[in-house]
Amino acid sequence: MEAVFNQLAIYPEKCNNCLDCEKVCARIKTGTEDSTHSRIRTIKSLKENYYGPVVCVQCNEPDCANICPAGAIHKNSETGIVSIDDKKCVRCLLCTLACPYCGIFYSYKDQNVIKCDLCNGDPECVKVCEPGALKYLRHAELYREWASKEDLFSPGLSACMGCNSELIVRFSLRILGKNTILATPPGCIPGFGAVGLSDTTGARIPIFHPLLSNTAAMLAGIKRYYRRMGREVYVVTFAGDGGTADVGFQTLSGAVERGENIIYICVDNEGYMNTGIQRSGTTSFGAWTTTTPVGKTSKGKTRESKNLPMIMVMHGAPYVATANTAFLEDYAQKLKKAMEIKDGVAYIHLLSPCPTGWRFPPEKTIEVSRLAVETNFFPLWEYERGKFRFTHSVENPKPVEEYTRLIGKYDHLNKDQIEKFQRIVKERMALLKKMG
Amino acid sequence: MSEKRYVIVGNGPAGINAAQGLRSKDSQSKITLIGQETTLPYSPTILPYFVSGKIKEKDLFLSKEEYFKKENIELILGKGVVSLSPQEGKLFLKDGSSLHYDVLILSQGGSPIIPNIPGLREVNPLVLRTLTGAKRLRSKALKVSKAIILGAGLIGMQTAQALSEIGISVEVIELLSQVLPGYFDQKGSALIQKVYESHRVSFYTSTQVESVEFKKGSYNLSLKKWKTLNTPLLFVATGVAPNIDFLKGSGIEVKKGILVDKAMRTNISNIFAAGDVVQMEDFWGRGRVNQPILIHAVDQGRMAAASALDQEVSHEGNISMNLFHFFGQNAFSIGLVSPDERDRYKVHQTYVPSKRRYLKFVFDGDLLVGVMVINTILDPGILLQLIRRRIPPGKDKEEFLERPLEMGRKLMCQNWR
Numbered sequence: 001m002e003a004v005f006n007q008l009a010i011y012p013e014k015c016n017n018c019l020d021c022e023k024v025c026a027r028i029k030t031g032t033e034d035s036t037h038s039r040i041r042t043i044k045s046l047k048e049n050y051y052g053p054v055v056c057v058q059c060n061e062p063d064c065a066n067i068c069p070a071g072a073i074h075k076n077s078e079t080g081i082v083s084i085d086d087k088k089c090v091r092c093l094l095c096t097l098a099c100p101y102c103g104i105f106y107s108y109k110d111q112n113v114i115k116c117d118l119c120n121g122d123p124e125c126v127k128v129c130e131p132g133a134l135k136y137l138r139h140a141e142l143y144r145e146w147a148s149k150e151d152l153f154s155p156g157l158s159a160c161m162g163c164n165s166e167l168i169v170r171f172s173l174r175i176l177g178k179n180t181i182l183a184t185p186p187g188c189i190p191g192f193g194a195v196g197l198s199d200t201t202g203a204r205i206p207i208f209h210p211l212l213s214n215t216a217a218m219l220a221g222i223k224r225y226y227r228r229m230g231r232e233v234y235v236v237t238f239a240g241d242g243g244t245a246d247v248g249f250q251t252l253s254g255a256v257e258r259g260e261n262i263i264y265i266c267v268d269n270e271g272y273m274n275t276g277i278q279r280s281g282t283t284s285f286g287a288w289t290t291t292t293p294v295g296k297t298s299k300g301k302t303r304e305s306k307n308l309p310m311i312m313v314m315h316g317a318p319y320v321a322t323a324n325t326a327f328l329e330d331y332a333q334k335l336k337k338a339m340e341i342k343d344g345v346a347y348i349h350l351l352s353p354c355p356t357g358w359r360f361p362p363e364k365t366i367e368v369s370r371l372a373v374e375t376n377f378f379p380l381w382e383y384e385r386g387k388f389r390f391t392h393s394v395e396n397p398k399p400v401e402e403y404t405r406l407i408g409k410y411d412h413l414n415k416d417q418i419e420k421f422q423r424i425v426k427e428r429m430a431l432l433k434k435m436g
Numbered sequence: 437m438s439e440k441r442y443v444i445v446g447n448g449p450a451g452i453n454a455a456q457g458l459r460s461k462d463s464q465s466k467i468t469l470i471g472q473e474t475t476l477p478y479s480p481t482i483l484p485y486f487v488s489g490k491i492k493e494k495d496l497f498l499s500k501e502e503y504f505k506k507e508n509i510e511l512i513l514g515k516g517v518v519s520l521s522p523q524e525g526k527l528f529l530k531d532g533s534s535l536h537y538d539v540l541i542l543s544q545g546g547s548p549i550i551p552n553i554p555g556l557r558e559v560n561p562l563v564l565r566t567l568t569g570a571k572r573l574r575s576k577a578l579k580v581s582k583a584i585i586l587g588a589g590l591i592g593m594q595t596a597q598a599l600s601e602i603g604i605s606v607e608v609i610e611l612l613s614q615v616l617p618g619y620f621d622q623k624g625s626a627l628i629q630k631v632y633e634s635h636r637v638s639f640y641t642s643t644q645v646e647s648v649e650f651k652k653g654s655y656n657l658s659l660k661k662w663k664t665l666n667t668p669l670l671f672v673a674t675g676v677a678p679n680i681d682f683l684k685g686s687g688i689e690v691k692k693g694i695l696v697d698k699a700m701r702t703n704i705s706n707i708f709a710a711g712d713v714v715q716m717e718d719f720w721g722r723g724r725v726n727q728p729i730l731i732h733a734v735d736q737g738r739m740a741a742a743s744a745l746d747q748e749v750s751h752e753g754n755i756s757m758n759l760f761h762f763f764g765q766n767a768f769s770i771g772l773v774s775p776d777e778r779d780r781y782k783v784h785q786t787y788v789p790s791k792r793r794y795l796k797f798v799f800d801g802d803l804l805v806g807v808m809v810i811n812t813i814l815d816p817g818i819l820l821q822l823i824r825r826r827i828p829p830g831k832d833k834e835e836f837l838e839r840p841l842e843m844g845r846k847l848m849c850q851n852w853r
Contacts, residue, residue: 070495071479101817
């Protein structure tokens with residue numbers, strides 16, 4: 001496995017040249033605010049545009065380290081930080097010739113070679129960057145944490161090509177861990193073989209197949225039994241949108257109202273996909289399904305989708321969130337929060353674009369997922385005991401047409417329908433903003 | 437990937453980088469690094485700093501022994517290679533043993549040239565290429581009060597600084613009319629020379645040594661035309677020649693060095709070469725050259741490894757460059773800094789001798805082809821990339837000349853970050 005590391009990301013278009021990053025860096029490293037000591041440098045006094053700060057990118061095969069004749073520069077194999085050993089450095093400065101990013105420079109004042117060391121994994125410049133031109137991406141931590149955990153799903157499953165449900169189960173189970181009991185009501189996830197033969201196929205944890213209607217009730221019973229026996233386990237379901245918003249809604253509603261302690265993950269592919277692509281309560285406006293056909297009179301679904309995560313908020317669930325596999329870091333944090341809830345239902349509504357039922361090429365799943373967020377069709381947010389917040393703010397949302405254009409089930413949408421679609425997105429967004 | 441045995445001859449920077457490049461992509465195969473010296477690998481570039489005492493012997497090696505164990509790179513130290521048989525895929529070592537290889541990378545570097553001056557070879561002057569040589573030079577230098585250096589190239593100049601830092605006075609004799617020929621123009625080298633002169637180093641440029649003799653602990657040098665100099669320490673730095681003697685009869689094509697193509701391949705399919713030992717196309721297509729400098733050795737070592745791993749690579753050709761830091765001052769030179777065809781190239785320069793500052797940009801049309809900088813804060817790595825990637829500043833050329841530091845960074849952000 002290739003090594004991956006956290007990264008300092010630069011968004012030059014956001015930089016307003018306030019120089020705070022230089023000042024804080026100089027202060028942290030040398031105790032002065034003289035920016036000549038700073039390891040991060042902004043590009044100053046040009047006629048047009050700012051280009052954001054320049055700083056070491058902590059290369060994977062750092063040329064500065066390769067060239068250093070004193071062997072004074074090393075990349076740490078755990079943290080990925082490229083650092084210079086000042087005691088070994090002979091000031092030949094060949095590293096400054098080898099580095100293509102001006103990540104390492106000679107400080108005339110201090111007579112030494114300086115470079116960013118990411119403040120040992122907690123960069124101060126990021127904390128003072130108000131416009132958000134600097135961010136510290138911790139994806140690598142998540143990736144390493146994820147990779148260090150056991151895959152609790154057997155190799156081989158028969159989901160449709162491009163479906164993100166495999167990613168969902170493998171990713172989620174690694175986070176949930178072995179102390180989990182899983183229910184998968186009728187739908188695509190049991191359909192691809194989640195309930196298997198102990199350890200050789202399917203999930204490698206206790207898993208069962210409730211009815212479409214009684215998932216939440218069964219999980220509630222199991223949880224109560226385990227509590228009574230003195231064992232804390234996570235009881236979790238991956239239920240489809242049909243099993244959640246329609247057929248299973250009554251038991252879910254009851255479980256939330258009673259404060260049952262379960263983690264309910266709705267894998268929403270906006271329809272009854274494994275039974276022949278019929279409409280469900282969460283099928284979006286205008287979408288083609290086999291029961292909302294497109295022909296001379298019918299032009300796809302006429303009704304708006306049921307806004308299930310909002311309904312869960314109104315039900316008083318202690319934790320409700322939306323998530324999306326294009327933003328796994330965000331999903332992972334939400335799943336971890338759900339695991340901390342001990343006094344009620346933690347509900348996560350997870351988007352699962354369906355290449356087969358939505359009619360888009362299988363390699364586009366993540367792109368579709370991402371556009372769902374970037375158009376505000378599927379905003380990412382969480383609601384935690386009365387506190388609402390967006391977890392991924394979209395400053396300039398793209399027109400919803402960029403999303404619908406990618407997906408075959410919206411191919412027939414006419415101008416009026418697109419406008420209505422956009423209006424629904426805007427109205428729902430406005431409602432969310434009011435909560436925030 | 438099937439397991440192979442990679443053998444690398446020479447454990448200098450090119451060899452080490454080749455080994456690391458191989459290991460980063462192939463965790464299984466056997467990698468063997470053969471070094472002529474008995475010590476752990478080091479970079480010859482560090483040696484002047486050892487001579488001056490800036491770095492101690494224990495600190496000058498590139499990696500510790502554990503590193504090679506951890507990376508599973510086998511080191512065969514203290515054994516020179518005497519011959520090579522590509523037909524059998526075998527190397528023969530000095531101790532009579534032989535070694536099989538599937539893929540061979542030749543990076544055995546070069547040796548100092550002793551010029552053909554009557555008497556010079558016989559007096560066995562000091563040179564600097566190995567740690568043993570550096571130790572000899574340092575111990576001698578600590579006992580004397582003056583030294584003479586033949587050659588004002590980079591090694592000559594860096595050694596002059598090292599000896600001056602030890603506290604002895606140095607005389608440098610250079611055949612050509614300036615110091616650091618090739619890297620700096622007359623004006624630039626004059627600035628550098630002045631700095632040296634303020635640190636007990638004097639120069640005889642355009643000066644030819646006629647003969648050398650050694651009598652009663654003193655080297656006596658007769659200079660053409662006018663004078664005789666004597667010194668207790670004679671150091672020669674008149675260039676480096678590739679170590680290619682053992683390749684005689686192997687069928688590997690050599691001229692001045694081992695001839696390689698843009699993928700560092702020799703004429704034999706499973707043999708690659710890198711570093712000071714090669715002769716390859718220069719960046720401007722002006723023929724195959726041997727440029728024994730560290731940055732090329734590193735690049736070529738990495739590239740030879742990639743090529744040996746069947747990755748498609750293409751070296752864009754050597755760009756002459758160097759950078760050095762002397763007596764707290766700073767100078768670097770990249771590319772064509774004193775081009776001959778004056779009507780083809782446009783030169784922009786800022787020359788402030790009072791502040792020992794000199795800045796020179798050479799353009800070929802829109803393209804930057806050469807930079808020479810003394811005591812000016814710039815990013816050498818960025819300027820190198822502008823030349824190497826052939827990125828023209830375009831409509832921003834004027835602003836580039838006004839603010840090369842900021843504009844270089846802007847072009848970096850726009851083009852390759």
